[in-house]
Structures are given as structure tokens and as C-alpha cells.
Amino acid sequence: MVKIEINGTPLEVEAGTTIIEASKKIEGLEIPALCYMNLGLFKLDHHVASCRICMVEVTQGQAKPRLMPSCAVPVAEGMKIVTNTPEIINHRRNVLELLLSDHPFECLTCGKNLECELQTLAKKFNIHEVKYKGEQSTYPLDISSKAIKRDLNKCIMCRRCETMCNTVQTVGTLTGYGRGFTAVVGTAGLEPLKDTNCTFCGQCVSVCPTAALAEINYTKDVWSALANPKKTVVVQTAPAVRTSIGEEFGFAAGYDGTGKLVAGLKKMGFNAVFSTDFAADLTIMEESKELIDRIQSGKNLPILTSCCPGWVNFLEQQFPSLLNIPSTCKSPMQMSGAITKSYYAQKIGIDPKDLVVVAIMPCLAKKYEAGREEFTKDGVSDVDYVLSVRELAKMFREAGVNFAALPDAEFDNPLGEATGAGTIFATTGGVIEAALRTAYETVTGQELKGSDIEFHAVRTAMEGVKEAVVDFNGLKLNIAITNGLGNARKVLEKIEAGEANYHAIEIMACPGGCIGGGGQPYIHGDTGKIEARRQGLYKIDGNDKLRKSHLNPSIQKLYKEFLGEPGGHKAHELLHTHYSDRSKG
Numbered sequence: 001m002v003k004i005e006i007n008g009t010p011l012e013v014e015a016g017t018t019i020i021e022a023s024k025k026i027e028g029l030e031i032p033a034l035c036y037m038n039l040g041l042f043k044l045d046h047h048v049a050s051c052r053i054c055m056v057e058v059t060q061g062q063a064k065p066r067l068m069p070s071c072a073v074p075v076a077e078g079m080k081i082v083t084n085t086p087e088i089i090n091h092r093r094n095v096l097e098l099l100l101s102d103h104p105f106e107c108l109t110c111g112k113n114l115e116c117e118l119q120t121l122a123k124k125f126n127i128h129e130v131k132y133k134g135e136q137s138t139y140p141l142d143i144s145s146k147a148i149k150r151d152l153n154k155c156i157m158c159r160r161c162e163t164m165c166n167t168v169q170t171v172g173t174l175t176g177y178g179r180g181f182t183a184v185v186g187t188a189g190l191e192p193l194k195d196t197n198c199t200f201c202g203q204c205v206s207v208c209p210t211a212a213l214a215e216i217n218y219t220k221d222v223w224s225a226l227a228n229p230k231k232t233v234v235v236q237t238a239p240a241v242r243t244s245i246g247e248e249f250g251f252a253a254g255y256d257g258t259g260k261l262v263a264g265l266k267k268m269g270f271n272a273v274f275s276t277d278f279a280a281d282l283t284i285m286e287e288s289k290e291l292i293d294r295i296q297s298g299k300n301l302p303i304l305t306s307c308c309p310g311w312v313n314f315l316e317q318q319f320p321s322l323l324n325i326p327s328t329c330k331s332p333m334q335m336s337g338a339i340t341k342s343y344y345a346q347k348i349g350i351d352p353k354d355l356v357v358v359a360i361m362p363c364l365a366k367k368y369e370a371g372r373e374e375f376t377k378d379g380v381s382d383v384d385y386v387l388s389v390r391e392l393a394k395m396f397r398e399a400g401v402n403f404a405a406l407p408d409a410e411f412d413n414p415l416g417e418a419t420g421a422g423t424i425f426a427t428t429g430g431v432i433e434a435a436l437r438t439a440y441e442t443v444t445g446q447e448l449k450g451s452d453i454e455f456h457a458v459r460t461a462m463e464g465v466k467e468a469v470v471d472f473n474g475l476k477l478n479i480a481i482t483n484g485l486g487n488a489r490k491v492l493e494k495i496e497a498g499e500a501n502y503h504a505i506e507i508m509a510c511p512g513g514c515i516g517g518g519g520q521p522y523i524h525g526d527t528g529k530i531e532a533r534r535q536g537l538y539k540i541d542g543n544d545k546l547r548k549s550h551l552n553p554s555i556q557k558l559y560k561e562f563l564g565e566p567g568g569h570k571a572h573e574l575l576h577t578h579y580s581d582r583s584k585g
Helices: 017-025 086-101 116-123 161-169 203-207 220-225 237-243 247-248 258-266 276-297 309-318 332-348 365-370 389-398 419-427 430-444 485-496 528-545 554-565 569-575
Strands: 002-006 009-013 037-039 044-046 055-059 066-069 080-081 147-152 175-176 184-186 214-215 232-237 272-275 355-361 385-388 467-471 475-483 506-508
Touching: 002 017, 017 044, 037 161, 044 161, 055 086, 066 086, 086 116, 161 175, 161 332, 161 485, 175 554, 203 214, 220 232, 220 355, 220 385, 220 389, 232 258, 232 276, 232 332, 237 247, 237 258, 237 276, 237 355, 237 419, 237 528, 247 258, 247 389, 258 272, 276 419, 276 430, 276 554, 276 569, 309 365, 309 485, 332 355, 332 365, 332 569, 355 365, 355 389, 365 385, 385 389, 389 485, 419 430, 419 528, 430 467, 430 475, 430 506, 467 485, 485 506, 485 569, 554 569
Parallel strands: 002 080, 232 272, 232 355, 355 385, 475 506
Antiparallel strands: 002 009, 037 044, 055 066, 055 080, 147 214, 175 184, 467 475
16 A cells, blocks of 8 residues: 555555546546546556546656656555646646547537537537647548448547457457557558458447447438338347436436336337347247257257357357357347247238338447348348447437336237346346256256246356356256456367366356447446446346246247247247358458
């Protein structure tokens, strides 16, 4: 521990703590920053000190005071720090004015209007004009991927995205490019994202302070579909949306907004509102069958969950030698789309070509996933449009939907009935727990009751990699659960090296799973919101009357009327997929 002083207030903090982190111990004190980012979930701070907005005055011993970047300088014994002299404030204002001099002035039409950290700081520093005028950057817009929009004209070289992509996710798509005035963070050679090894997980978008990286917006397409009298438009909502949508309307993270979410979608004019949780239950029926078959045969183990498209992209691009071990199940979103355009279309007597499926997802990789060629049959896609939670909130506002005042409404059947097992799909450990609930009863013939339904051994509070052993009456299953692609890499490398002895592995590309997805409401560094969303989902599961996927009456009816049996011919035709080597040389 070292003793320091900030603005005359004595503090004792751990050696190695940066000044900006130490300052958080003083209530009411805030040091502004743009490039700095606390990645506590990954035990990592991003402090490249590139923006120089967080400069403070530091005095050590008899030396003269010096301006130093508080995000990168560790505290030292006897250090005296001042954060708010007129010189410091003027310095910060000058830095902001220089950044603004090379930034597009399109705030009203920018996708991050009122969410932009540069805009927020400009307001705080009372900047209403551009003092420095001259040449501005002119880079082409990249919308090649159908998922992420890259506008390098808005890049401020904070390098947050680079740290997220390379250090946390270990994907390696983004890097510093150019020098001086032309410097930006982009892909090698500024290639379009679709031509790189980007997984479209969207974590770069989550941390970008401006709109240099944002989702490709499909709200206009959805409005057009809703206005077309020749189309029947249905919508499905992912389980993660339940405990995050309320944040966009002033509710605390973790608030169960399911009823209001459904009511709002119905007011917008969707012909039916379905729950992707239903398809999560369907996924469990297929995936648990696959798990049991592989364990009994001893082949293609460990089985890897396949619900997360960001992680599937990562596998195809960087570990093609392991393409035989992921579950062949489509993701719940794609299963829901496939069943909607077959089973549901038959029930309501409509041509699948006249049926539009919209999906509300916490994930930007889902936008890419919906466009994959293997998810289109006879020119008809399983899912037509994917909207992020942020996009849906904007549509609610456009439609004049007062979310807070909405009465609760129920999902439409038959694709709206779900169990608690389907709900916990959205959090790390939830997919494997849901599968274990069904697989246990199938293998042992014994009913799980009370608290035994909950496999706490596989529940994780954001650990990077968690291992557990689950006992199926003498059959011991070795399980691994990971979140974040950097952690997935550690496990996959062990498998490649023959050092792993797992039966099943759940992998999620984002922190905490879908609750930390790239399409969720921005958390602006408040990682406690991700944990609150997680707790909210487990609360919904705990209060649900049905908590096992195989007990979902609508799922049972679907197999009886249409699919036959789990793992059967029709199920494979509609609900399973294949993987391809997409490595870049």
C-alpha cells in the first residue's frame, strides 16, 4: 500500500494502481477520459494514453509539477495529484477541440447520437464551435459484412477496439494503420470486414466511444415489411432481451421486461410475437440427444455447443481441424425461423415466401448468421432481419410506444411457450445446464426435483474458464464452460494438443454470454449491469412452473405433429447444419 494525496485528500491505495483508478475512491470526483477503459470482467485495463484527456498534475518529492496521463501512470509513495487546475481544464478542452476538428458533424443522424462519449465530453466542456479548421479524413464506409458498419472518419484512435479484438477476444482483426493525420484503427490494408477473420461478435462496437464501429441498421427494412399488406410479419425475441430492454427506458438492469416487450411489439403491428426461448427448448431436445449419442459411442468428443454464431465463426476461421466436434444443431434463432417457415406456415396456410421473420437479438453476429447461405432454402431464409436491442428501442420510440406504461402481454403460441431452461440460455453456463436437465432424466430415468433441477456446478459468475464434474448416477461427465473468445482459445488449444478430457463444452463469445452481447444496451463501463442481467434470468427460471425443455407441451406437440423424434430425419433436415473451413490461408 502507498500513501498519496489527490486534490488535498489523503488516500492509501495498493501499489501499481493507476491514478485514474485511485481517484474513484473519492466520492464525486471524475477524471474525464476517452481512450481509457476498465475491462474488469477480463481482469484487464486498457490504458494506452492516446487521447491525453485524462491528464492530471503530479508532484513527486522536490520535483516540479508535471502533467501526466492518469490512466497510465501508477501511484507512488508521497505522490501529490491535482485533477482540476485551470491549466488542466484548458488542456483537456484543447484536446477535445482538436479531435472535433477532424470529426464529422452529423450528430443528429449518427447512430450513436446521445450515446457518444466524444459528444458527451464536448457538452461537459461547453464546446459549441470548432476552433481549429482544416482538412478532414475521408474514408469509404464499410458495410460489407451485413453486421458491423465501420466508419473510419469517426475513429479517434482510442484503440479500445484493438485491445478488445486482439487482447481479449484474440481474434486479431484490428490494428493501427497509417501515421500522423491518416492514422486510424482498421483492418490490415483497410480490407472490408467481410474479407477478414472478423467473427462479428460486436465487442468492438460495445467499447467504441464514437460510431466508428456500429451495427448495420435494419429498422427501415422492418418498417417496410410491416407496411406491406402482402406480408405476414412475425417476430421472435431472444431470452437475453428480457432483462436488458428495460435499461433503454430507465429500468434497472435485470428488470424482467418480458410482458412489456411483447406488448410493445404487438402495438408495432407484428402479426405474431414468438419467444426464441421456445427454440432454445427445441435446441435442447436435439443437442441433449446428440450429447447422449456421442457419449455412448465415444466418438466426436467433446461436444461443443453451437448456439453462438460469433464463436462458430471463430472455430471455422481459426480451428478448422476441430470442425467435427461442435453440435450440428442450428442456433435457437435459426431453429425458430426454420420452424416458423415450415410448421407455423402450414398451420396458418401461408406460403413461406410471404412470411417475414424478424429476430430481436443481443448479438451482432446474429445479423451475419441470418445471411449465411446454408440457412436459405429455395430462396427463402430462415430469418429475414435481425435487430439489436438498441435498434428495437429506437423503433419503440419512433412508434410512440411508452414502454414504461405498457401492460404485460403474453407471447403467441405455438412458438411462444417456453421453459426456464430456455430462458437461462442467455447466460454463460445456461446452455449446458439446460441440456443437463434433460439429458440427466433421459439417461437415468429419474426425475429431478426441487433444487436438484439447478446444476450450480456449471453456473459461473463470469469466470473465464470453469470446469465441473456432473454425476449421472455413476456416469461422470467432465464439463467446461467459457465466455470470451480469448478463453475459448485456451480450451480449443488444449483439445488440439490432446490435453483435454471433456465430454461437453459450452462456449460463448461475449462476456457473461448473450447478456454481454454486442447488440445489448451500452453499459459505458458499468459491468455490474451484466451481472444484474444474469441474476434476472435465473430469477425468471426459478419462478417458472416448467423448468425442463422436454416438458414443454408445445415442444412435445411439435414432435408429435411434425418432426417425429429428436435426431430424426425431419429434425435433421430443418434443425441441423454443417460447418466449413473458413480460415484465411
